Amino acid sequence: DQQVKQNSPSLSVQEGRISILNCDYTNSMFDYFLWYKKYPAEGPTFLISISSIKDKNEDGRFTVFLNKSAKHLSLHIVPSQPGDSAVYFCAASNAGNTPLVFGKGTRLSVIA
Amino acid sequence: EAGVTQFPSHSVIEKGQTVTLRCDPISGHDNLYWYRRVMGKEIKFLLHFVKESKQDESGMPNNRFLAERTGGTYSTLKVQPAELEDSGVYFCASRQGGKFGYTFGSGTRLTVV
Numbered sequence: 155d156q157q158v159k160q161n162s163p164s165l166s167v168q169e170g171r172i173s174i175l176n177c178d179y180t181n182s183m184f185d186y187f188l189w190y191k192k193y194p195a196e197g198p199t200f201l202i203s204i205s206s207i208k209d210k211n212e213d214g215r216f217t218v219f220l221n222k223s224a225k226h227l228s229l230h231i232v233p234s235q236p237g238d239s240a241v242y243f244c245a246a247s248n249a250g251n252t253p254l255v256f257g258k259g260t261r262l263s264v265i266a
Numbered sequence: 267e268a269g270v271t272q273f274p275s276h277s278v279i280e281k282g283q284t285v286t287l288r289c290d291p292i293s294g295h296d297n298l299y300w301y302r303r304v305m306g307k308e309i310k311f312l313l314h315f316v317k318e319s320k321q322d323e324s325g326m327p328n329n330r331f332l333a334e335r336t337g338g339t340y341s342t343l344k345v346q347p348a349e350l351e352d353s354g355v356y357f358c359a360s361r362q363g364g365k366f367g368y369t370f371g372s373g374t375r376l377t378v379v
Contacts, residue, residue: 156308163306186366197270197357197370198309228276235369253322254368255303256309 157181158246160257169266174233176215177244177257184246188254189218189229197238201242202229234264268289268292270371272358278377284346287374291340291360297321298341299368300333304354309336316363322376327352347379 159178167173172256175189185206190198204211204227206216211218217230242263244252271290279285291298299320300312312331313323317338326333335341345352355375359368 158308181337190370195275195372197359197372200367203366240270245309253311253314255311256301258306259307 155180156164156257157184158255158257160244160260162260164261164263165262166212166265169236169264170233173229173234173262173264175229175242175244175260175262176224177227177229177232177240179227179246181248181255182225183245183248184251184255186247187218187220187227188245188247189216190243190245190256192243192259196238217233231262234262236264236266238262239264270360270369272356272371272374274374274377275372276377278379279348280355281350281378282347284344284350285376287343287345287356287358287376288373289341289343289358289360291319291358291361292369294362295360295369296338296363297361298335299359300341300343301357301359301370302354303357303373312343320342345376348376350378352376353378 188203189201191201192198202216220227241259243259244257298315301309303309311325314321315335332344355373357373359370
């Protein structure tokens with residue numbers, strides 16, 4: 155039973171436009187959420203995170219939104235750049251000390 | 267600072283053989299995690315070490331998998347005997363105590379034929 159779901163396996167966006175990646179979770183005990191970015195033949199690298207006490211966190215072109223009532227979070231990238239093309243994983247944790255639970259990932263392709 | 271190092275980067279073995287994967291975490295990181303990603307699936311938790319102790323091994327698939335972290339430094343994950351369904355990319359990550367960020371290695375791609 156997947157606790158973190160990324161229902162879109164892939165997404166294509168034109169350069170300069172907004173990319174929106176979505177993630178849903180089922181475990182209401184999760185209180186910390188992260189997005190990781192993964193290039194081929196590399197490990198996932200941390201991108202941005204959000205605590206459950208917030209509903210938005212912004213870092214440059216990347217913004218994560220959290221809707222706790224809907225158990226939904228999203229990652230917005232604006233403007234999208236070709237270098238953003240990668241697989242993006244949503245991850246969640248309970249109390250920060252439990253292992254991260256990951257989704258299946260969404261492959262983002264930014265087309266020039 | 268050196269990152270998390272994993273080797274080998276690739277391993278192709280026959281069903282029934284044994285393979286040992288190694289992970290060198292960032293120096294000083296007490297927490298070490300093993301994860302696995304089967305093609306197209308989620309990155310799935312296998313186990314968590316705090317120093318040399320197994321904190322959580324609830325994700326280990328079965329007793330063909332054995333993880334060790336002697337001395338609380340590097341860790342090994344042995345698969346014996348390997349089965350076809352063990353194929354995937356095995357990631358190691360480390361984390362400093364009291365902080366949240368995981369740093370992942372590049373992974374070992376294991377193919378069992």
